[in-house]
Amino acid sequence: MKTVSKRTKAKKDLSKETEEEPEEELPEEELPVNEEEEKAEAEEELEETKEKAEEEAAEEEVLEEELEEEEKPEKVEKKEVEEEIVEERVYTIPLGRAWISPPKKRAPRAIRIIRGFVTKHMKIKTDETEEAEKLVISNEVNEKIWSSGIKNPPRKIRVRAVKDKEGTVTLHLAEGD
Numbered sequence: 001m002k003t004v005s006k007r008t009k010a011k012k013d014l015s016k017e018t019e020e021e022p023e024e025e026l027p028e029e030e031l032p033v034n035e036e037e038e039k040a041e042a043e044e045e046l047e048e049t050k051e052k053a054e055e056e057a058a059e060e061e062v063l064e065e066e067l068e069e070e071e072k073p074e075k076v077e078k079k080e081v082e083e084e085i086v087e088e089r090v091y092t093i094p095l096g097r098a099w100i101s102p103p104k105k106r107a108p109r110a111i112r113i114i115r116g117f118v119t120k121h122m123k124i125k126t127d128e129t130e131e132a133e134k135l136v137i138s139n140e141v142n143e144k145i146w147s148s149g150i151k152n153p154p155r156k157i158r159v160r161a162v163k164d165k166e167g168t169v170t171l172h173l174a175e176g177d
Contacts, residue, residue, distance in 0.1 A: 030078050087163040093117045094156050105152040108144050110153040111137070114171070122161050122169045136170045144173060 016154035098110040115135060118124070124134050145153050 084164045085162055086165055087122075088160065089122070090160050091117070091121060092150055092156055092158050095153055098153055099155075105150075107146050107150045107153045111142070113161070114141070114145075114157070118161055118169060118171060119157075122138065122163060122171060124167075134168050136168060138170060138172050139169050140173045 082083045085143065093114055095113055098106045098113055101109045114137065118135060141157070142161060144157060148154070158176075160172045160174045161169055163169045
């Protein structure tokens with residue numbers, strides 16, 4: 001029972017300490033004088049936030065206009081690139097030989113078959129170091145090959161091969177595919 005009495009004494013001591021501490025009073029500046037002043041302050045804050053939002057919207061419009069102006073020269077550059085085309089051909093490349101490979105190696109083999117076919121038919125010189133630079137397979141062709149996964153590449157694919165002045169051949173999907 002001695003332990004119980006000690007506990008009660010400790011609780012009494014704590015309650016005395018909390019009662020003795022005076023509550024902090026707010027300075028006069030922070031105390032609201034009346035409700036009208038509070039409303040006026042709130043309205044001023046709302047007006048300030050509205051003004052900031054309008055300024056930000058105006059800045060965004062200016063940035064969008066600048067971006068649109070920057071895009072126009074890019075369109076001109078694309079037309080210039082198209083003018084450099086020396087040769088353009090459409091091929092249907094058979095990929096049935098890719099199915100001879102084990103299932104997990106079919107899509108990579110299909111890509112190798114495409115490289116070999118285009119190298120042969122577009123007369124790309126077979127220097128191993130320069131071949132990678134002279135043949136570019138676009139992302140859309142690669143996605144078409146890999147669309148069904150590594151095990152199921154398509155049996156054939158139609159591509160458009162474009163050769164430019166520098167001799168670089170770029171493969172794109174033929175229109176309609």
